[in-house]
Amino acid sequence: MSRFAPLSHRPSAATLVTLLISIFTVNALHAATVPSTVHPNWTKIELRPAGFQPQVSGLAFLSDGRMVISNWDTTRGRGDNVTETVRAYSGKVYVVSGVLGNAPSVTIDTIARGLEDIMGLAVVNDTIYVSGGNTIVRLNRTDNNGLVTRVDTIFILPGTPADGSTDSLKPRHGSQEYLNGLLYRNGKFYVSPSSVDPIGTLQGNPQVSPYRGTLLEVTPGNGTTNKLGSFHIVANGIRAASGLGFGPDGLPCQSDNQGEWLPSSKLVCVQEGKFYGAKKSGGIAAAYYTPWDNLTETPPTVWAVHNEISNSPTAPLMMPSGPYAGQMLMGDVRWGGIQRYFLEKNAQGNLQGAVFVFTGGLEAGVFRMAIGPDSMLYVGMLGGRNDADGYPKSQNSSTRVDFGLAKLRFNSGTPAFEMLAVRSRPTGFEIEFTKPVDTTVAKLTSSYTVQSYYMTPSSSYGGGNKTGSKTLTPKSIQFSPDRRKVFLALDSLVPSTPTQMRVVYFKLNSYKSENNDTTWAKEAWYTLNAFGTGNPFDPPLSISAGRSQNAAASDVRWRVREGTLTLHVPTAGSYSVNLRDVQGRHLASFRGDGSQEQTFAVQGISARFAFMEVRGKGLRFASWVELR
Numbered sequence: 035m036s037r038f039a040p041l042s043h044r045p046s047a048a049t050l051v052t053l054l055i056s057i058f059t060v061n062a063l064h065a066a067t068v069p070s071t072v073h074p075n076w077t078k079i080e081l082r083p084a085g086f087q088p089q090v091s092g093l094a095f096l097s098d099g100r101m102v103i104s105n106w107d108t109t110r111g112r113g114d115n116v117t118e119t120v121r122a123y124s125g126k127v128y129v130v131s132g133v134l135g136n137a138p139s140v141t142i143d144t145i146a147r148g149l150e151d152i153m154g155l156a157v158v159n160d161t162i163y164v165s166g167g168n169t170i171v172r173l174n175r176t177d178n179n180g181l182v183t184r185v186d187t188i189f190i191l192p193g194t195p196a197d198g199s200t201d202s203l204k205p206r207h208g209s210q211e212y213l214n215g216l217l218y219r220n221g222k223f224y225v226s227p228s229s230v231d232p233i234g235t236l237q238g239n240p241q242v243s244p245y246r247g248t249l250l251e252v253t254p255g256n257g258t259t260n261k262l263g264s265f266h267i268v269a270n271g272i273r274a275a276s277g278l279g280f281g282p283d284g285l286p287c288q289s290d291n292q293g294e295w296l297p298s299s300k301l302v303c304v305q306e307g308k309f310y311g312a313k314k315s316g317g318i319a320a321a322y323y324t325p326w327d328n329l330t331e332t333p334p335t336v337w338a339v340h341n342e343i344s345n346s347p348t349a350p351l352m353m354p355s356g357p358y359a360g361q362m363l364m365g366d367v368r369w370g371g372i373q374r375y376f377l378e379k380n381a382q383g384n385l386q387g388a389v390f391v392f393t394g395g396l397e398a399g400v401f402r403m404a405i406g407p408d409s410m411l412y413v414g415m416l417g418g419r420n421d422a423d424g425y426p427k428s429q430n431s432s433t434r435v436d437f438g439l440a441k442l443r444f445n446s447g448t449p450a451f452e453m454l455a456v457r458s459r460p461t462g463f464e465i466e467f468t469k470p471v472d473t474t475v476a477k478l479t480s481s482y483t484v485q486s487y488y489m490t491p492s493s494s495y496g497g498g499n500k501t502g503s504k505t506l507t508p509k510s511i512q513f514s515p516d517r518r519k520v521f522l523a524l525d526s527l528v529p530s531t532p533t534q535m536r537v538v539y540f541k542l543n544s545y546k547s548e549n550n551d552t553t554w555a556k557e558a559w560y561t562l563n564a565f566g567t568g569n570p571f572d573p574p575l576s577i578s579a580g581r582s583q584n585a586a587a588s589d590v591r592w593r594v595r596e597g598t599l600t601l602h603v604p605t606a607g608s609y610s611v612n613l614r615d616v617q618g619r620h621l622a623s624f625r626g627d628g629s630q631e632q633t634f635a636v637q638g639i640s641a642r643f644a645f646m647e648v649r650g651k652g653l654r655f656a657s658w659v660e661l662r
Contacts, residue, residue: 066343066557068370069394074450074554076442078395079410081133083140087437088128090414092155092164092216093402096178097640101130101406102162103414103439104152125149127162127173127182134408136443146173146182154216154225154278155402158619163188165213165225172257186257189265191227192245211246215278215349217286219614223252224268224286226275229312247272247312249286249304269304271295271331273312277349277402281362282377282385284647289347289364292340297489297498299344300334301364301375303385308332311491333535333563335385336375337489338364340499343389343559345369351403351411354643354658356444357454357468363392365400367416372400376455378574380564388456388540391555398438409642411442451551456540456558457574458566462508462523463538465558466574469547470517476545479508482522483541486562488534502534514571517548521570529564536562590648590655597637599659601648606630609650613659615641626650636661 072078082088092104107124127146132139154165160178164171170189173182191213217224229247248270255263274291281287287303290296295312302310309329338344346368353361362375374392377385398415406412415438449468457464475481484506490498508522530536540558591602603609606628613621613636621644624634636644642662648655 066391066555069391069554072395072442073393075445075447076393076411077445079136079138079441079443081130081138081140081412081439081441082437083142086140086142086439087435088414088439089416089437090402090439091125091152091416093404093412093414094155094157094162095404095407096129096157096160099134099407101133101412102155102157103128103130103402104149104155104164106152106416123148123150125152125164125166127152127155127164130439133412133441134406138441145175145180146185149185151212153212153214153276156216156218156223158218163216163218163223165216165223167212170213170216170223170225170252170254170263172254187261188254188257189223189252189263190261191265192262214275215288217278217280218619219280219284220620221253223254224278225250225252226272226278226288228274228276229272249275249278249288268306269308269310271308271310271312271329272302275302276347276367279350279352279362280645281350281352282360284645285385287335287350287352287362289338289350290334291346292496292499294493294495295491297491297496297500298340299338299347301336301338301347301350301362301389303335303377305332305384310334313493330532331491333386333530333532334561335377336387336389336561337535337537337559338373338389339537339539339559340496341369343369343373343391343557346399347373348399348401349403350375351405354405354645355409355660357449359658363403363411365403365413367399367401370394370399371396372403372413378455378457378566380458381460381567382564384563386458386561386563388558388560390453390558393442396438396440397435405643406441407640407642409444411444413438413440413442415439450554451547452554453540453542453558455574456560458560458562459521459568459570460565462521462527462570463540463560464519464521464570465540466519467547468518469549469551471513471520472546472548472550473513473517476513476520477511479511481543481545482508483539483543484508484522484524485539486527486536487539488530488536490533490535500537506538512570519571527562527565529562538562590653592646592659594636594659594661597635598633599636599661600631600633601626602631603648603650603653604630607650607653609648609653612647612649613639613644614647615644 088105090103091106094102105126129143129145131141150166152164156163162173168191169187172186172188174184175182212228214226214228226249227246249268251266251268253264255261273293273296275288278288281303285303290300292299311331338347344366346366348365350362350364353359363372365372371394372392374390377387380386400413401416402414404412451469454468455466485503487500487503490501492498506524510523512521538560542553542556545553593600609626611624615621621639626632644659644661646659
């Protein structure tokens, strides 16, 4: 199963990385294969000098283009049948120079050592923050340069530190309890404390924190007089979100990993106040967790079906531009490679979508990703050198390593032939391709395998996976005028219920483009929480370029020219404009003065892409904008 499996499901000789994965295996009916090579439209560029073997648990950029990564040393030992891990403070932070462009010349500076369990890293105005076992800390450097001179604690998850104080950087906690991921926006941090260890006792002592299994919005302390900070629970019922990333409409999105109450792993774009299924009861935390048992579960954005397209998914990343703009990528430390998630809004206004294989050809499990200042995709990897179960699981097991750092450059030109999107319609599904299809093949019902099944939450580890499977045969097949879209009319489609969460699986059989190209990835898994809207081949409602949150916002238009951003809004009135970079950092703010069209100077902004939010009376709009 997924990472962070309970101890009872582990090999007896497990090391720390085995805490990240499980060994339970189910028979997958449609197990996809991670490609052994990189996607044909992308080129891999290695970023590891000889002897540099980073196990990357965090990745971000400074304003001058240098990269910051954190290293999580996975060689820590733990005794058999021990429910509390010996804490080893061996985490490092590196500043990596010379990574930009097509011919990097990389140099490494180690700026911090001795940090615990780094599972998230954020750069805010060139100050570096990391999330650890129970804390978020700020790494102070002189003028934000050189070595770290002081480590300040700005948040401590309430619980019981090892030494009994309220200001311990060495809290005692369970073997799999981490503050996963680290996002920053508008003065707040977002972090997800995993909840997979038994609630109640650890070695006979009280559970360290009753607030795990949540997504937290953290207001940091100042690191001196206030080291505790404060927090707001955004949502609960989260089992083991190994990473976070901002997604459509600015929602914080995360993975969650299969286990109790999670029949498969999933991508969740988190909504305020929702419950996402993972339950924990008993012990000191019973008063906090027991009410969860009576809540209605909110389905995931996309199910990542276990051992078919996922095993241990990590941190999602939204693509700001290019052919996949508005889609999300997410790595997997055990199943391997990077997967691609297409998202759309259903008739209820909520996100759902499909997952596809994206790329392989990487040397270890993908844990963290970021879009660099050069618009390339930076990939940090992590593995386990002592894992007897063969981590990460990939085609390249004979050459498997437990570290990796690379980037992928998109090569414009003729696209590979693949499914770009799968959209739900009231009477079937529309599949969009990157090239026109061979209609002779595409009109055959035998060219498609379509199956529908549901997930049922269960307290058993991995229970409820893929129930009630049935095969669906298209009753008719239609093509768009450009032959890049195919509509499959399907009877007997059933959307999700709170206890039967629906997945529709698609496989292309002997498919090809009209130029005789074979498909790069032949399968898709669509999460049907509710039916979509519109008729076949209606123009797609793109959430990549600013999905409107009300009708008026659909008329917002903009252009960028010679260092200026001109914005046209539907009606005259005052409004605010805020720009953030791909990591959520504030870039600029403007105020509209009441005219429908305003021009703002943006020539001083170094970022190429910005996430633009426009807010006013009756107006809320968000979009990615290319500034230069």
